[in-house]
């Protein structure tokens with residue numbers, strides 16, 4: 483049984499979808515939900531789902547990313563995860579941290595990478611007049627939002643879409659894509675999933 487740690491910063495809707503997917507004959511189980519914000523709403527949702535939680539507030543560390551990560555590793559390594567899922571985790575990770583989990587740390591990004599790495603992806607797709615948008619699950623590497631693609635889901639951009647309506651349409655696909663990719667990766671299959 484593969485052990486999965488999920489890192490969040492906010493509401494954790496992707497975390498909820500992932501945790502709920504790991505049942506029955508699924509080859510993985512969630513062993514920890516970890517946040518950089520002790521007030522993250524997702525922590526209560528994880529507890530309601532019966533998953534162990536931990537939080538390391540990044541603010542006291544200021545610009546000391548290595549110090550924050552050293553503190554983050556304490557509960558993380560105690561959970562002995564095989565796979566890490568970043569799910570709405572909004573902190574940049576150092577190359578050292580990424581290297582420690584190379585090949586077994588996933589992230590979901592709300593664009594069709596390689597388009598729109600970084601923030602404000604929906605606003606950028608709308609500004610560009612794109613006919614399609616979507617989300618991508620990729621392996622995390624030292625370069626932001628740039629690792630090997632493990633899955634993508636596409637949605638139409640509709641006339642009159644706002645950032646909010648597009649974000650909601652993409653988020654619904656994130657909740658389908660991420661569990662599908664995790665199940666395949668946990669089973670040792672790296673073929674990308676396209677929804």
Ligand code: GRF
Nearest residue numbers: 492493494495496569570592
């Ligand atoms: C989502 O748009 C996701 O793509 C991004 O963070 C946002 C919030 O995710 N990574 P969640 O509801 O906290 O899972």
